[in-house]
Amino acid sequence: MAARVVSPTGRGFLLLDSHPAGCFRSVTDMVAQIPPKAGSQDRKVALVIGSSAGYGLAATLAGLVRHGIDGVGVAFERPPGRRTGTAGWYRTIATAAVAEEAGSDFTFLNADAFADTTKDEVLDLLEKRFGKLDLLVYSVAAPRRTDPRSGTTYQSVIKPLGAAHTTRTLEFDADGTPALRDVTATPAGEDEAADTVRVMGGEDWSRWVTALADRGLLREGFRTVALSYIGSSLTSAIYRDGTIGAAKVHLERTAEELDERLRPIGGRALTSVNGAAVTQASTAIPGIALYVSVLHAVLGDALQSPVEQSVQLWEQLTGAAPLDLDEQGRLRLDRWELDPAVQAAVAERWRAITPETIAEVADVAWFRAQFRGLYGFDVPGVDYSEPIDPDLDWPAPR
Structure with a gap:
């Protein structure tokens, strides 16, 4: 593919090309x-499932830079072709350079984490290169999952449970002007809710741990964490009390089961409840874009980035800091977001939002820059008028 100027094109919060x-x-x-x-x-030695985006990317970088981890990162990204590669394709190339600079023996695989063939490939690599595994970070946000054992493909939905729910959502016109729109989500059916749990719950995480244990690859004191979210009461109907929330509850129950199984080797399995962030997964959830924009308007720089939270995560996973657990045994990295004073300020602004006041009450300019930055646009220090060759190779195994 020849060098060309790459521009942001797409609709809503989905861009078709990445820079x-x-x-x-x-x-x-x-x-x-x-x-x-x-x-x-x-x-x-660490394995990060979902290493190319969001909190998985942040965890990978924090582990490499702060703790010099070795290991494997797994992601599922589209290579360059008629369009550019996905943003995660290019971020992985950059992350591989970070690993090399850190002196880490870290390999990145572009493969479907749900597939048994991927598990076999990763386990073979771990066994050959490292012998045992110390840490597993599971950070997968997928719209669908094909169970390799049944061949059934499950589709996740973002819907409330029990009753329809109307919420306000943030949109942008083609010129970047913010707009406020009401969106009504119909309640999920039983099959839709069950399928969402099959996609986003703990079943695949459990299969990874089981596969590692069956191969004798878990080191004494092995720890694993799956990343989760609770969020505000303002978004609970569509999130924590909805289909995604049901999947997160399943994830937490899976953590309890895995934790029990790992006790004989001194291991732990936990869920980590992270704070709100602008990610490619979160922008698909109605109301979240508006909520995060308001949250940033309240907190400013005190809003903790995924990297800042991931640094804390590694400190706790490695024992450099004590585990900050709640009464359900969940590791909490979101206390700054759910502080009652913060939530009261967010709720006050939420009630004050109108189409006329949205740019004053919510930090919509910040959110738009963050969203476009997910695809490599609006990043300070980049000349977007310069042609660039997007045909870059996935990093070779080290």
Whole structure:
């Protein structure tokens, strides 16, 4: 593919192309948020499922830079072709460069994490290169899942349970002007709710841990964490009390089951409840874009980024800091978001939002820049008028 000017085209919160240089720069900016290594550390072997986007990407970078982890990252990204590669394709190339600079033996696989063939490939690689695994971070947000054992494809839905729900959502015109729209989501049927749990619940996470255990690849003291979210009462009807929330409850129950199974080797299985963030997964949820825009208007720089939260996650997983658990045994990285004073301020602004006041009450300019940045656009320091060759190769195994 010849070098060309890459521009943001698409509809809503879905862009069709990604800018390689912008994706590279966004990874550089994330690395700049990570404190350097603190003294000599034992190198941990880690597996990150979902290493190319959102919290999975942040966790991968924090582990590489702060703790010098070795291991494997698994992601499922579209390569360049008629269009550019996906943003995660380019972010993985940049992350591989970070791993090399950190001196880490870290390999990235572009494969479907749900497939048994992927599990076999990853386990073979871990066994050959490292022998045992110390840490597994599970961060998968997928719209569908094909169960390789039954051949059935399950589709997730973002719907309330029990009754329809109307919420306000943030949109942008073609010129970037913010708009407010009411969206009504119909309640999920039983099959839709069950399918969403099959996609986003803990079944695949459990299969990964089982496969590793059956191959004898879990090191004494092995720890695993699956990333989750609770969020505000303002978004609970469509999120925590909806189909996605049901999947998160299943994830938490899976953590309890895995934790019991890992006790004989001194292991732990936890869910990590992270705070709100602008990710490609979260922008698909009605009301979340507006909520996060208001949250940033309240908190400003005190809104903790995925990288900042991931640094805390690694500190706790490696024992450098004590586990901050709630009464359900969930690791909590979202206390800053759910602080009662913060939520009261967000609720006050939420009630005050109108089509005329939206730009004053919510930080919509920040949100739009963050959303476009997910695809490598609007990233400071990048010249978007310069042609660039998007035909770049996935990083070769190290």
